[in-house]
Amino acid sequence: MVSKKLGGRRAPTESDVAKLAGVSQSAVSRAYTKGASIAQKTREKILQAAKELGYQPNLMARSLATNQSNIIALAISNLENPFYANVAQQLSSQLREIGKHILLFTSPSDDETDPMLERALSYQVDALIMTATMASPELALQCKKAGVPIVQINRGSKIAGVSTVWGENHRAGEVAAEHLLKTKHKRFAFVAGSKTSSTSQMRQDGFIEHLAKSGIKNVPIEYGEYSFSGAANAARKLLSSKNRPDAIFCASDYMAFSVLDVAKREFNLNVPNEVSIIGVDDVPEASHSAYDLTTFSQPAGALAKAAIEIVEKMNSESSRRAMHIEVEGQLIIRGSTKA
Amino acid sequence: MVSKKLGGRRAPTESDVAKLAGVSQSAVSRAYTKGASIAQKTREKILQAAKELGYQPNLMARSLATNQSNIIALAISNLENPFYANVAQQLSSQLREIGKHILLFTSPSDDETDPMLERALSYQVDALIMTATMASPELALQCKKAGVPIVQINRGSKIAGVSTVWGENHRAGEVAAEHLLKTKHKRFAFVAGSKTSSTSQMRQDGFIEHLAKSGIKNVPIEYGEYSFSGAANAARKLLSSKNRPDAIFCASDYMAFSVLDVAKREFNLNVPNEVSIIGVDDVPEASHSAYDLTTFSQPAGALAKAAIEIVEKMNSESSRRAMHIEVEGQLIIRGSTKA
DNA sequence: TCAGCTTTTGCATACGTATGCAAAAATACA
DNA sequence: TGTATTTTTGCATACGTATGCAAAAGCTGA
Numbered sequence: 001m002v003s004k005k006l007g008g009r010r011a012p013t014e015s016d017v018a019k020l021a022g023v024s025q026s027a028v029s030r031a032y033t034k035g036a037s038i039a040q041k042t043r044e045k046i047l048q049a050a051k052e053l054g055y056q057p058n059l060m061a062r063s064l065a066t067n068q069s070n071i072i073a074l075a076i077s078n079l080e081n082p083f084y085a086n087v088a089q090q091l092s093s094q095l096r097e098i099g100k101h102i103l104l105f106t107s108p109s110d111d112e113t114d115p116m117l118e119r120a121l122s123y124q125v126d127a128l129i130m131t132a133t134m135a136s137p138e139l140a141l142q143c144k145k146a147g148v149p150i151v152q153i154n155r156g157s158k159i160a161g162v163s164t165v166w167g168e169n170h171r172a173g174e175v176a177a178e179h180l181l182k183t184k185h186k187r188f189a190f191v192a193g194s195k196t197s198s199t200s201q202m203r204q205d206g207f208i209e210h211l212a213k214s215g216i217k218n219v220p221i222e223y224g225e226y227s228f229s230g231a232a233n234a235a236r237k238l239l240s241s242k243n244r245p246d247a248i249f250c251a252s253d254y255m256a257f258s259v260l261d262v263a264k265r266e267f268n269l270n271v272p273n274e275v276s277i278i279g280v281d282d283v284p285e286a287s288h289s290a291y292d293l294t295t296f297s298q299p300a301g302a303l304a305k306a307a308i309e310i311v312e313k314m315n316s317e318s319s320r321r322a323m324h325i326e327v328e329g330q331l332i333i334r335g336s337t338k339a
Numbered sequence: 340m341v342s343k344k345l346g347g348r349r350a351p352t353e354s355d356v357a358k359l360a361g362v363s364q365s366a367v368s369r370a371y372t373k374g375a376s377i378a379q380k381t382r383e384k385i386l387q388a389a390k391e392l393g394y395q396p397n398l399m400a401r402s403l404a405t406n407q408s409n410i411i412a413l414a415i416s417n418l419e420n421p422f423y424a425n426v427a428q429q430l431s432s433q434l435r436e437i438g439k440h441i442l443l444f445t446s447p448s449d450d451e452t453d454p455m456l457e458r459a460l461s462y463q464v465d466a467l468i469m470t471a472t473m474a475s476p477e478l479a480l481q482c483k484k485a486g487v488p489i490v491q492i493n494r495g496s497k498i499a500g501v502s503t504v505w506g507e508n509h510r511a512g513e514v515a516a517e518h519l520l521k522t523k524h525k526r527f528a529f530v531a532g533s534k535t536s537s538t539s540q541m542r543q544d545g546f547i548e549h550l551a552k553s554g555i556k557n558v559p560i561e562y563g564e565y566s567f568s569g570a571a572n573a574a575r576k577l578l579s580s581k582n583r584p585d586a587i588f589c590a591s592d593y594m595a596f597s598v599l600d601v602a603k604r605e606f607n608l609n610v611p612n613e614v615s616i617i618g619v620d621d622v623p624e625a626s627h628s629a630y631d632l633t634t635f636s637q638p639a640g641a642l643a644k645a646a647i648e649i650v651e652k653m654n655s656e657s658s659r660r661a662m663h664i665e666v667e668g669q670l671i672i673r674g675s676t677k678a
Numbered sequence: 679t680c681a682g683c684t685t686t687t688g689c690a691t692a693c694g695t696a697t698g699c700a701a702a703a704a705t706a707c708a
Numbered sequence: 709t710g711t712a713t714t715t716t717t718g719c720a721t722a723c724g725t726a727t728g729c730a731a732a733a734g735c736t737g738a
Contacts, residue, residue, distance in 0.1 A: 011460075011485050013724055024688045029725055036727090039686055039734095054484065059461040060408060061724035063399040064693050071442070071462075079428040080421065080623060089418040092445040096455060101462075103410070104441040106431040116435060121350075122398040123410075123440075145393065146350050228627070257629065265628040284419060288567070289604040290596065290629045352694055363718045368695055375697090378704095378716055400694035403723050 012053040021049035032057055063124055072311065073120035075105045077132040081226070081254045082283040083300065084132050087153060090304035091129065098312075100126070107133055121146050127311040129153065132226075134196075135162050149314040151307045154298070156198030163314070163322040165306040167280075167298035167329045169199050173206025175296055175331045176249045176278045181214055183338055185247035185276060188219045191234045191259060193226045193251040200226075200251040203280060207249050220245070224255040231255035235262040239269070246275050247337075253279035253286050253295055260291060260336065272338040282332055292335035302327045351392040360388035371396055402463055411650065412459035414444045416471040420565070420593045421622040422639065423471050426492060429643035430468065437651075439465070446472055460485050466650040468492065471565070473535075474501050488653040490646045493637070495537030502653070502661040504645040506619075506637035506668045508538050512545025514635055514670045515588045515617045520553055522677055524586035524615060527558050530573045530598060532565045532590040539565075539590040542619060546588050559584070563594040570594035574601040578608070585614050586676075592618035592625050592634055599630060599675065615676040621668075631674035641666045 014028040021028070023042060030036035031046040049055075063069040072095060079085050092102050103123060107114035117139055120128060128135075128143060131153040135143075140159045143150050151163045180188065190207055193200030208219055222238055224231030231250065235258065238245055248263075250256035256279030263269045263277070271277060279286065282297035306325040313323065353367040360367070362381060369375035370385040388394075402408040411434060418424050431441050442464060444456055456478055459467060467474075467482060470492040474482075479498045482489050490502045519527065529546055532539030547558055561577055563570030570589065574597065577584055587602075589595035595618030602608045602616070610616060618625065621636035645664040652662065 015724080025724090026688060026690095026726080027686090029727085030687090033726075037686060042686080054481065056457065056461045056481075058403070058463065058724050060399050060402040060463050061693090062726075064397070064403055064695090065724080065726045067693075069399060074443070079418065079424040079431075082419065082421070082424075085418045085421075085424045088443075089445055092418075092443055096445075102443040104413070104427070104431055104443050106428055106435075118395065122395045124397065124399050142393065228623075257627065261628040284567075288596065289600040354694080364694090365696075365718060365720095366716090368697085369717090372696075376716060381716080397694050400723090401696075403694080403725090404696045406723075 011058070012055045013058065014055075016053055017046060017050045017055050020053060021046045067124065068126055068315075069124045070100045071103050071123060071125050072100055073105060073117070073123070073125040073128045074102045075107060075114060075117055075120075075128065075130040075133045077107050078226075079106060081132070081252075082285055083252065083254060083281045083298075086283060086300040087131055087304055090300045091307065094301075094304050094308055098308075118142060121148060126315055127151065129307050129311070130155070135159060144320065147318070147320070149311055149320075151310050153303050153307055154199055156202075161320060161322050163310045163324060165303055165310065165325045165327065166199065167303070167327050168296075169202035170206040172280050172296035172298075172329060173203040173208070173249070174210040175206075176280075177207045177210035179294075179331055179333070179337065180247040180249070180276060180278070181211070183276070187243060187245045187247065188216060189238045189245035189248045190219060190221045191224045191231055191238070191248060191250040191255055192221055193224065193255070195223060197226070197251075203249075203251050224250070224258070226252060226255065228254065228258045231258035232262050235259040236266070239263060239267050239275070244275075247278075248275060249278045251280060253281040253283045253293060255279070256293055256295070256336075257285070257291055260293070271336055276337040278337060282329075286332075287334070294332065294334045294337040296331050297329040299327065299329065350397070351394045352397065353394075355392055356385060356389045356394050359392060360385045406463065407465055407654075408463045409439045410442050410462060410464050411439055412444060412456070412462070412464040412467045413441045414446060414456055414459075414467065414469040414472045416446050417565075418445060420471070420591075421624055422591065422593060422620045422637075425622060425639040426470055426643055429639045430646065433640075433643050433647055437647075457481055460487060465654055466490065468646050468650070469494070474498060483659065486657070486659070488650055488659075490649050492642050492646055493538055495541075500659060500661050502649045502663060504642055504649065504664045504666065505538065506642070506666050507635075508541035509545040511619050511635035511637075511668060512542040512547070512588070513549040514545075515619075516546045516549035518633075518670060518672070518676065519586040519588070519615060519617070520550070522615070526582060526584045526586065527555060528577045528584035528587045529558060529560045530563045530570055530577070530587060530589040530594055531560055532594070533562060536565070536590075542588075542590050563589070563597070565591060565594065567593065567597045570597035571601050574598040575605065578602060578606045578614070583614075586617075587614060588617045590619060592620040592622045592632060594618070595632055595634070595675075596624065596630055599632065610675055611677040617676060621671055625671075626673070633671065633673045633676040635670050636668040638666065638668065 014025045018025045018028045028046050030038040031043045076084050127149045129151045135150050140162050144161050153165045222234035224234040256277055260277055263275050269275050279293050279295040282295045286293040286295050310323045353364045357364045357367045367385050369377040370382045415423050466488045468490045474489050476498055479501050483500050492504045561573035563573040595616055602614050608614050618632050618634040621634045625632040625634050649662045
């Protein structure tokens with residue numbers, strides 16, 4: 001069965017270490033188990049022998065025995081969107097500190113559940129974290145059966161048992177509207193994500209409702225589908241309308257960048273004097289002077305932290321009660337809105 | 340030992356399926372093994388039973404038995420750099436097609452080997468792909484012992500047994516110089532990555548050597564350390580020198596963006612009329628009109644493909660001979676260089 | 679020194695899948 | 709129909725680690 005790698009002698013195991021140290025295999029196992037009953041002296045002897053052999057524990061075997069892998073599946077639709085890349089980076093570095101690792105599942109399209117994700121369960125992952133993708137009810141059921149918590153970052157879910165972490169979506173819309181009103185804008189527009197995204201919907205609601213309070217109705221809305229080219233099309237439609245907006249709120253920075261580009265290059269508009277633009281996320285690029293984007297922040301680090309908290313809590317308590325955490329953000333005023 | 344998840348009955352195993360289908364556990368195993376000796380009729384009976392139970396193979400157990408995991412470790416320093424995010428995305432989607440997955444290791448700094456990486460071997464990964472990080476000799480030795488191929492993308496390595504995949508680095512420098520000369524530039528400069536990066540060094544050599552052929556010597560060089568802020572500092576130094584360059588070649592798009600920003604905003608220079616800028620990589624953002632960057636491409640998809648080819652080949656042949664593949668690129672002329 | 683107690687150790691077995699081997703079943707051929 | 713051959717099956721065991729349990733060793737205090 002074991003098709004040994006050519007010439008590569010097989011990796012040393014606990015038994016090898018045990019033999020060298022003159023103890024039993026179980027002693028070696030205990031030497032690596034925190035809090036296990038083992039004499040300090042023997043442990044040292046064992047670690048010494050392990051070092052000599054270059055022993056590395058086989059995590060597959062450990063996982064099989066303990067039924068937990070220290071692996072967390074991360075489903076992410078689009079690493080090109082810097083916001084999600086950022087979240088991934090944060091998750092990875094925070095998880096590494098608690099000795100866990102990420103098994104990456106990228107899926108071709110936003111918002112759909114990747115059928116491949118079910119295979120994640122085959123890896124006995126400790127949890128499933130999803131961003132920019134939605135859990136399907138079937139997947140959620142499978143996870144529930146397997147006792148694997150699901151956490152969605154930045155997407156809502158009505159599915160029972162799915163935990164969520166998100167920014168202050170409704171407030172983001174409100175604050176954007178408030179700021180644009182305060183700075184004397186007259187003609188508003190919204191570039192939404194996708195129709196099915198609850199995140200986008202909530203931002204939109206906050207924006208529209210707050211404007212309505214000041215008597216502003218019939219705010220035009222276009223869908224950018226969270227993509228660069230989609231947002232460009234949305235911008236073209238909005239900016240070529242006869243009642244051209246002087247303030248555009250976008251459901252993400254990534255789309256706002258695209259809108260900015262179109263406004264400046266294709267319509268030769270001066271930003272912010274002729275049109276102001278606000279995004280949501282505060283990705284690193286937003287502060288680069290090429291964009292210099294006013295935006296409502298959604299801190300990736302805090303989102304990652306919240307997601308991990310949920311996972312840890314649910315796993316340690318063997319709880320299956322979904323949790324929901326809202327992470328605070330704030331309006332960051334930069335040069336894409338007039339003063 | 341088994342601390343059963345609360346209320347979650349344990350996931351069904353091959354034995355459960357076997358019982359339901361009225362066969363032996365080994366039959367079930369064979370039903371899932373391509374090319375195994377099993378009657379078509381029994382296989383169908385088994386798959387039916389499996390579906391009924393919602394059975395998913397336990398890949399940890401499989402890995403333990405077969406000594407291969409279908410997991411590939413990907414070490415990546417910085418997902419914020421869109422080039423590497425892109426490579427990761429490509430690797431992930433190409434690997435998924437051959438049923439393999441990525442275990443993600445992000446490390447805090449470029450160019451250093453993450454000590455955590457040795458733990459990757461604990462997961463019995465089938466290979467280790469590194470981008471923007473360098474394998475240390477010790478790590479390489481460990482991997483060799485374990486029979487795990489290492490492939491470095493976009494970094495050279497003199498360590499025996501480490502395979503590499505890279506773009507046409509030397510030629511990138513040459514072509515950039517050639518284009519800038521042809522378009523009548525006079526004062527050249529180079530923004531390098533880090534001193535230890537062979538990639539940066541080769542691009543630099545190509546650039547400097549080609550300029551030297553036209554009698555141009557003493558080209559100033561600053562180090563941007565592949566970071567946004569580092570490149571900004573480099574740009575400030577270069578642009579404030581008394582002999583201000585009118586052509587800057589940057590070792591990566593990411594740094595070129597930063598240089599562009601500084602030139603436009605801090606020095607109020609017109610790009611490309613007062614200064615032309617060329618990058619390397621052709622990340623998606625380079626084509627966004629905010630940057631509209633002329634650049635020598637280094638196609639992420641092709642790099643990923645080459646890396647996977649190497650891994651597959653080395654694993655199938657149990658070969659430990661390192662392989663090296665160069666991937667073609669080309670100069671993409673956009674608006675950041677004058678015509 | 680010994681009884682009573684605590685700490686440390688090894689034995690045996692479990693985790694879920696893969697596979698060599700021999701037995702059993704199916705098929706082919708005479 | 710019976711024998712030879714091939715295909716399919718199950719048994720037994722291996723992969724490397726974790727852990728309940730009982731035995732062994734170490735310690736305490738008289």
